[in-house]
Amino acid sequence: MKKKTYMTALFGLLAALAVALSYLESLLPTAAFLPPGAKPGFSNLVNLFAASFMGTLPALGIALLKACFAGLTRGLTAFLMSLCGGVLSTLLMCLLLRRQKRLSFIGIGVAGAVCHNLGQLAVAAVLVGNRSVLGYAPVLLLCALLAGTLTGFVFRAVYPALRRIPNASHFITMHKKDKKGKE
Amino acid sequence: MTEKWFSKADFFLILAVLAGAVLLLLPQWLANENTVIAEVTVDGVTVQEIPLKPSDEKQQYTLENGVVLETENGTIRFFESDCPDAVCVHTGALSRAGEIAACVPNKTVVVLKSEKNAAVDGITY
Numbered sequence: 001m002k003k004k005t006y007m008t009a010l011f012g013l014l015a016a017l018a019v020a021l022s023y024l025e026s027l028l029p030t031a032a033f034l035p036p037g038a039k040p041g042f043s044n045l046v047n048l049f050a051a052s053f054m055g056t057l058p059a060l061g062i063a064l065l066k067a068c069f070a071g072l073t074r075g076l077t078a079f080l081m082s083l084c085g086g087v088l089s090t091l092l093m094c095l096l097l098r099r100q101k102r103l104s105f106i107g108i109g110v111a112g113a114v115c116h117n118l119g120q121l122a123v124a125a126v127l128v129g130n131r132s133v134l135g136y137a138p139v140l141l142l143c144a145l146l147a148g149t150l151t152g153f154v155f156r157a158v159y160p161a162l163r164r165i166p167n168a169s170h171f172i173t174m175h176k177k178d179k180k181g182k183e
Numbered sequence: 184m185t186e187k188w189f190s191k192a193d194f195f196l197i198l199a200v201l202a203g204a205v206l207l208l209l210p211q212w213l214a215n216e217n218t219v220i221a222e223v224t225v226d227g228v229t230v231q232e233i234p235l236k237p238s239d240e241k242q243q244y245t246l247e248n249g250v251v252l253e254t255e256n257g258t259i260r261f262f263e264s265d266c267p268d269a270v271c272v273h274t275g276a277l278s279r280a281g282e283i284a285a286c287v288p289n290k291t292v293v294v295l296k297s298e299k300n301a302a303v304d305g306i307t308y
Contacts (some may be wrong), residue, residue, distance in 0.1 A: 036273040074267040107193035138207040165296025
């Protein structure tokens with residue numbers, strides 16, 4: 001089926017984009033005003049797009065591939081942290097995109113970023129075997145606020161153009177009748 | 184199709200996250216500026232407690248897992264670590280009670296505690 005091929009190709013493209021963005025991010029110098037380990041989360045944009053236009057499974061697949069990339073380049077710790085954060089935030093964003101109409105993209109971006117950071121922090125606490133790491137939460141919450149707002153803002157800005165992409169399903173409940181099932 | 188840029192729900196969500204962060208930060212802000220003790224744990228086990236004093240000379244501590252900590256003038260920082268992204272080293276120097284630096288790959292955490300708390304713990308034992 002043509003559409004299936006199209007979706008597969010789109011998935012590959014997006015996964016590559018997510019990986020490229022997260023690599024690009026790692027090249028950024030650690031800005032003095034940002035706490036260590038905090039990243040702007042550019043590739044969350046890709047996840048948000050996949051969640052909006054492709055469905056939950058492809059979005060989760062992208063999170064998984066991104067985690068694998070982190071694992072290959074930065075080790076098991078990075079894999080686990082990326083996976084947990086990515087899967088949690090993707091699931092939440094999918095849920096918010098489909099089940100409610102109040103939050104706009106900015107709210108969804110913030111919710112996703114918060115979830116991502118808290119998920120990572122939880123994994124870190126388990127790996128390190130010390131709950132005191134959770135004291136890092138407030139700083140990460142503030143970072144998530146910034147990063148999530150940025151993600152949501154950019155997504156909203158490019159949204160009208162993205163909607164013209166042919167064949168992409170629209171999973172967002174806000175403005176489309178729900179299309180049930182994945183192709 | 185016009186899609187809102189920003190909704191009331193967004194505003195409340197952001198407010199809630201902000202409030203949560205501030206609430207969690209309060210104890211740290213209120214912490215008194217006594218002498219602090221750096222508690223070093225590896226894999227959940229306390230391996231070292233280093234009291235930090237403003238008059239301290241530069242001194243380095245090498246842990247069994249190869250992580251090197253450095254204290255100076257009442258601050259402590261990760262000086263060297265073999266982990267891939269060195270988040271711990273970039274965290275920089277800690278000096279206030281409640282501050283944390285962690286190296287997840289090496290399972291090493293440095294937490295600063297105020298001496299007062301430590302004393303209470305000591306009595307409770």
